[in-house]
Amino acid sequence: MTRPVSSLNVLVTGAGGGMCVGINARLAAAGHTVLCADLNLAAAEAAAERITAAGGRALPFELNVSSDESVAALHAAVSEQVGPIQALVNAAGILDRKYLQDHDTASFQFALDINLTGPFRLIREFGPELVEQGWGRIINISSIAGVTGYHYPSYAASKAGLSNLTRSLLVDFWGTGVTVNSICPGVVDTAMVIQEVRDQVKKKVPTEQIVTPEEIGALAAFLLTDDARSINGADLLIDGGATQVFSLFDR
Numbered sequence: 474m475t476r477p478v479s480s481l482n483v484l485v486t487g488a489g490g491g492m493c494v495g496i497n498a499r500l501a502a503a504g505h506t507v508l509c510a511d512l513n514l515a516a517a518e519a520a521a522e523r524i525t526a527a528g529g530r531a532l533p534f535e536l537n538v539s540s541d542e543s544v545a546a547l548h549a550a551v552s553e554q555v556g557p558i559q560a561l562v563n564a565a566g567i568l569d570r571k572y573l574q575d576h577d578t579a580s581f582q583f584a585l586d587i588n589l590t591g592p593f594r595l596i597r598e599f600g601p602e603l604v605e606q607g608w609g610r611i612i613n614i615s616s617i618a619g620v621t622g623y624h625y626p627s628y629a630a631s632k633a634g635l636s637n638l639t640r641s642l643l644v645d646f647w648g649t650g651v652t653v654n655s656i657c658p659g660v661v662d663t664a665m666v667i668q669e670v671r672d673q674v675k676k677k678v679p680t681e682q683i684v685t686p687e688e689i690g691a692l693a694a695f696l697l698t699d700d701a702r703s704i705n706g707a708d709l710l711i712d713g714g715a716t717q718v719f720s721l722f723d724r
């Protein structure tokens with residue numbers, strides 16, 4: 474199955490965030506229309522403006538991934554303004570820096586609701602139109618924390634769940650032309666990362682470099698090509714080798 478159109482409509486959640494600076498830019502540079510959705514509408518608008526200022530195509534949308542109603546409203550708005558999407562990048566996420574005993578049930582569930590149930594809501598909502606077109610790409614931005622574990626349990630559990638959701642959806646999208654993959658970044662050069670961690674990364678990662686948002690964007694852009702058609706159900710580690718050589722745990 475080959476890509477139905479050369480310029481795709483790509484919905485990116487969390488598009489106003491740090492990593493999406495690179496994701497949005499690389500997707501737009503590949504000729505795609507980037508639908509920038511974020512809880513923070515001003516950030517989504519700024520992201521879309523950055524793309525259009527650079528000569529690309531983008532539109533901003535407000536979205537709360539933890540609300541069924543908001544996801545349905547986004548779908549209605551996107552359908553009306555743009556038409557069907559061909560690709561979905563689930564990048565909205567939060568990192569709650571709490572150890573087990575600092576969490577109450579509500580705060581733990583809040584993290585899961587955004588990082589895990591959020592992508593589920595988006596895939597359930599937009600998956601059918603990908604299937605109808607006989608081609609589609611779903612990319613979940615997970616984390617190496619979901620592979621190795623991490624001292625912030627709500628984050629690690631939500632990302633492990635997201636990676637396993639990715640694998641599990643192979644059945645739902647079997648034979649449809651839609652692939653589902655997770656990108657698992659290591660530490661990426663964004664505001665989510667504190668200086669102490671950046672310093673550690675430079676000492677401990679084999680590449681001696683922090684991953685850039687543009688590298689994540691380049692991988693996402695590749696996954697939207699026909700050359701990536703056999704990459705399906707994968708956890709794509711992009712971490713400079715960190716997963717192999719150091720622990721994310723701080724004790």
Ligand SMILES: NC(=O)c1ccc[n+]([C@@H]2O[C@H](COP(=O)([O-])OP(=O)(O)OC[C@H]3O[C@@H](n4cnc5c(N)ncnc54)[C@H](O)[C@@H]3O)[C@@H](O)[C@H]2O)c1
Nearest residue numbers: 487489490491492512537538564565566616660661663665
């Ligand atoms: N920065 C890293 O080192 C790193 C590493 C691995 C994985 N990740 C993952 O990459 C993704 C992007 O991270 P980032 O560094 O850009 O973080 P960020 O905090 O800069 O961006 C996250 C974006 O998600 C949005 N968001 C939060 N809650 C939302 C909700 N309920 N509905 C819609 N949007 C919401 C925020 O407004 C923000 O714009 C996240 O899923 C994160 O877990 C980041």
